[in-house]
């Protein structure tokens with residue numbers, strides 16, 4: 001297995017590995033080591049079935065289920081809950097209409113975020129596999145939150161160090177003007193707390209834990225918190241910190257949600273984009289709080 005850096009220093013292509021087959025323990029260790037070093041890994045030409053993607057994901061850790069995190073109703077799921085369905089397809093494989101509420105909610109993925117930062121136990125890795133891609137657009141962009149932390153001035157770094165943010169999918173959707181939530185959805189999407197600065201358990205490196213789901217800072221007035229967070233996101237997503245992945249069918253891209261943010265880019269609304277995400281559960285809450 002070989003790692004070849006692509007773009008900024010936190011992304012690498014991985015060669016010499018076949019993800020359709022069970023991994024040897026030394027391969028699993030090498031993948032984790034690669035994630036610790038880079039934070040985004042790209043595997044090309046991996047024609048995975050759902051079962052193979054699940055098997056590869058499980059070989060790296062415990063799967064986080066996607067239950068109640070989108071506006072798809074349970075009888076409307078196209079994929080089992082071991083997958084986060086981030087396609088633009090309904091269960092009959094039809095592209096969502098432009099004004100479909102499920103699609104509009106999912107457009108929140110076009111804002112910089114970290115997957116599942118709205119959960120008490122947020123995600124560790126995400127693994128996104130491309131089955132069908134649009135004719136143009138639809139890139140996924142990644143930003144390195146370790147580099148962003150390192151780039152902070154002393155004063156901001158000290159200020160950020162012990163802050164706790166409130167994350168909810170309601171806050172990210174508010175930014176897009178999507179506000180018509182039902183009472184049930186407001187309850188389901190109620191905010192959770194996350195620390196703003198995280199320390200990687202293996203490398204000890206610190207990173208900014210930012211996400212468009214962050215809509216408040218504990219103890220701060222809301223507008224001041226949002227202005228501060230917006231400044232941080234702006235700084236953290238400067239082009240020098242960004243890798244833009246252009247998808248090919250068969251690509252699997254894996255990223256560490258603890259150390260990076262990402263966003264999807266636009267593509268023609270009438271074309272199918274079938275990308276399937278499996279997610280590894282995080283180790284625990286970043287801040288003590290009641291379970292969600």
Ligand SMILES: [Fe+2]
Nearest residue numbers: 109114115262
């Ligand atoms: Fe995402």
